[in-house]
Amino acid sequence: VKVVPTSVSSSPEQAVRPHEAAELDDLLAPLMLPAYRLAFGMLRNREEAEDAVQDAALSAWKHRKRFRAGADPKPWFFAIVANRCRSTRRSPWSRLLRQASPVPQSAPAPDVDSNLDLRRAVNRLRHDDRLALVLRFYLDLPYEEIAAVLRISEAAARSRAQRAVRRLRPELSQSEELTW
Amino acid sequence: VIDEDRLRTRLQQAIGYEPPSPSFSTARPSSLIVRRVASRNAMERRNSVLLAFVAGLISVAIVVTLIFGARALHLTPSVPVHPGPPAPVAVKTEICQAQCEVNSQHALQPKPAAIRQCGISTATGCAVQAPFFASPSLGWISNSFTGPDGPAFLYRTDDAGQLWRPVLSWDGPGAEQIRSSADGQEALIVTAWGSHPGTIFHTSDAGTHWTARGLPVGAASDSIVYFLNPAEGWVLSANLDLIHTIDGGTNWTRVARLEGVQQGGNLLFLTSSNGVYVQPPTVDVTHDGGATWRATSPARPEGVPVGAFVKHAQATFFNSQDGMLELDYCTVALCPSRKAFAYRTSDGGSHWSLPVSLPAGVGRMIFIDTNHWIGIFGDVMSVRSVIRTSDVGQHWTDVASADGSYSPWDLLEPMGFTDPLRGWALGASRGYPSLLITSDGGITWIARALPT
Numbered sequence: 344v345k346v347v348p349t350s351v352s353s354s355p356e357q358a359v360r361p362h363e364a365a366e367l368d369d370l371l372a373p374l375m376l377p378a379y380r381l382a383f384g385m386l387r388n389r390e391e392a393e394d395a396v397q398d399a400a401l402s403a404w405k406h407r408k409r410f411r412a413g414a415d416p417k418p419w420f421f422a423i424v425a426n427r428c429r430s431t432r433r434s435p436w437s438r439l440l441r442q443a444s445p446v447p448q449s450a451p452a453p454d455v456d457s458n459l460d461l462r463r464a465v466n467r468l469r470h471d472d473r474l475a476l477v478l479r480f481y482l483d484l485p486y487e488e489i490a491a492v493l494r495i496s497e498a499a500a501r502s503r504a505q506r507a508v509r510r511l512r513p514e515l516s517q518s519e520e521l522t523w
Numbered sequence: 524v525i526d527e528d529r530l531r532t533r534l535q536q537a538i539g540y541e542p543p544s545p546s547f548s549t550a551r552p553s554s555l556i557v558r559r560v561a562s563r564n565a566m567e568r569r570n571s572v573l574l575a576f577v578a579g580l581i582s583v584a585i586v587v588t589l590i591f592g593a594r595a596l597h598l599t600p601s602v603p604v605h606p607g608p609p610a611p612v613a614v615k616t617e618i619c620q621a622q623c624e625v626n627s628q629h630a631l632q633p634k635p636a637a638i639r640q641c642g643i644s645t646a647t648g649c650a651v652q653a654p655f656f657a658s659p660s661l662g663w664i665s666n667s668f669t670g671p672d673g674p675a676f677l678y679r680t681d682d683a684g685q686l687w688r689p690v691l692s693w694d695g696p697g698a699e700q701i702r703s704s705a706d707g708q709e710a711l712i713v714t715a716w717g718s719h720p721g722t723i724f725h726t727s728d729a730g731t732h733w734t735a736r737g738l739p740v741g742a743a744s745d746s747i748v749y750f751l752n753p754a755e756g757w758v759l760s761a762n763l764d765l766i767h768t769i770d771g772g773t774n775w776t777r778v779a780r781l782e783g784v785q786q787g788g789n790l791l792f793l794t795s796s797n798g799v800y801v802q803p804p805t806v807d808v809t810h811d812g813g814a815t816w817r818a819t820s821p822a823r824p825e826g827v828p829v830g831a832f833v834k835h836a837q838a839t840f841f842n843s844q845d846g847m848l849e850l851d852y853c854t855v856a857l858c859p860s861r862k863a864f865a866y867r868t869s870d871g872g873s874h875w876s877l878p879v880s881l882p883a884g885v886g887r888m889i890f891i892d893t894n895h896w897i898g899i900f901g902d903v904m905s906v907r908s909v910i911r912t913s914d915v916g917q918h919w920t921d922v923a924s925a926d927g928s929y930s931p932w933d934l935l936e937p938m939g940f941t942d943p944l945r946g947w948a949l950g951a952s953r954g955y956p957s958l959l960i961t962s963d964g965g966i967t968w969i970a971r972a973l974p975t
Contacts (some may be wrong), residue, residue: 365553367552368551371552384538387538391864395545401559461534476539
């Protein structure tokens with residue numbers, strides 16, 4: 344992918360110039376749905392997840408010169424999406440919406456109480472632990488990609504995922520515990 | 524063994540998944556970015572407008588708070604204010620607030636005792652006034668010549684009127700009230716007021732020495748003065764301020780203002796606490812020395828025409844609780860044929876009995892006590908007959924003289940009783956004044972000479 348530096352403008356028309364649109368679409372189109380799943384796993388709200396991905400796309404496009412040409416854009420873009428999710432979760436307005444948001448319809452009907460407790464436990468995790476957990480068990484990414492997204496070593500990524508699972512231990516039954 | 528798959532399933536179930544909206548999933552990234560920028564710009568404009576609106580509201584709130592806060596703190600503007608014309612205010616002048624000034628400049632001066640005989644009627648240029656007996660034997664009486672400068676004379680008897688001793692004279696109106704202690708050591712005389720401010724003469728040595736004091740400043744001609752004894756008295760001023768003295772008029776203190784009553788009533792106190800103010804058809808009663816008053820209304824007698832009104836009212840008390848009230852009803856102003864009724868109280872005037880009808884044509888009533896009454900027919904100068912009852916008006920008998928020398932007796936005002944049996948009255952027969960004494964409750968009377 345050939346990255347061409349461009350000026351950043353606040354007007355919609357200037358945000359992505361016509362001759363740059365194709366380049367942008369080629370770079371980010373394959374990542375939009377996986378990025379949305381990541382954002383949803385972090386935020387559990389469709390509108391917030393869509394906004395986070397769009398803001399991440401805009402931010403990525405503005406700072407595309409930082410992207411190393413020839414590299415996999417997925418860890419780079421996922422890192423930007425994760426940062427947007429962190430910013431979104433920190434805003435008081437987002438916290439208020441999360442408290443008022445109903446349980447998603449996609450949640451399974453059986454064992455509702457157990458899922459609710461586990462969801463609350465995941466929400467209580469720190470951002471880094473939660474991100475590692477989502478990347479590993481929600482997006483099913485290998486530790487190598489997780490390490491690239493988190494910009495840490497693969498061992499550190501594995502350790503962070505294990506730490507997150509241990510912090511969920513009170514909410515998990517014995518049979519579901521990890522025995523690495 | 525890692526049950527990672529089951530953990531993944533549990534987490535995915537717990538977190539759930541909601542697919543993105545079609546506009547998101549089908550749109551190209553470039554169009555999403557353009558749409559997002561447009562949305563953010565619109566949001567920023569809305570936020571700017573909202574911020575400006577909130578700032579305006581806060582500014583208005585601050586201004587309103589400052590304005591009302593300043594009003595609440597009674598802050599006045601520093602610029603001069605030109606008020607409009609003052610609103611009319613009903614001014615009610617009070618004699619005094621607490622300590623009241625005594626009008627001593629116009630007080631009459633006591634002069635040496637002297638004797639000046641005069642008749643009862645003012646037609647003779649001289650009149651006998653204000654007889655007062657502190658006991659059946661100890662009495663005082665005054666006579667004075669007509670005119671603002673008198674002169675006036677005061678006499679004292681210690682033997683039921685057989686001998687009168689002159690004790691004081693002054694150049695002014697005669698006595699209006701005389702009060703004396705039972706032993707006669709302390710006495711107080713209030714001269715008539717009207718064109719004259721009025722003077723109080725007081726003695727503490729049986730009349731050997733006298734001091735003159737003025738009435739309170741503002742006690743105008745239409746004030747009411749009532750002394751319970753030589754030390755304690757009240758003045759009800761024209762504007763119904765009640766002022767009080769306990770030292771024979773040396774110092775006066777304003778007690779209260781009698782709101783809601785009419786002027787021209789009769790004020791009398793039975794004790795230092797209990798008093799009544801009779802202004803028909805109501806009787807105001809106090810039990811705290813005049814500080815507070817409560818109006819009582821004696822029952823209107825049956826058979827009295829609707830348009831009838833009380834022409835005359837007189838209250839008499841025999842002690843602090845027992846008393847009588849006479850109300851004379853008339854239907855026209857001149858009252859040619861009035862109908863009189865008597866009421867009895869046994870609680871200082873707080874409650875009054877049902878009315879007792881008095882004999883038709885009776886001109887004046889003297890209540891000896893609650894059971895014994897005397898009725899006088901005729902007027903002051905022409906008394907035709909005197910009747911008496913001992914059973915609350917159930918039966919009446921004619922009163923005759925003791926020796927028959929005067930027939931009929933002309934019993935004139937005033938008449939008083941020092942106890943239910945012994946009383947006195949000013950009398951006249953064929954134009955000659957005399958003091959009449961009774962020792963049987965008014966059944967028989969004997970004549971005593973007036974000062975000569």
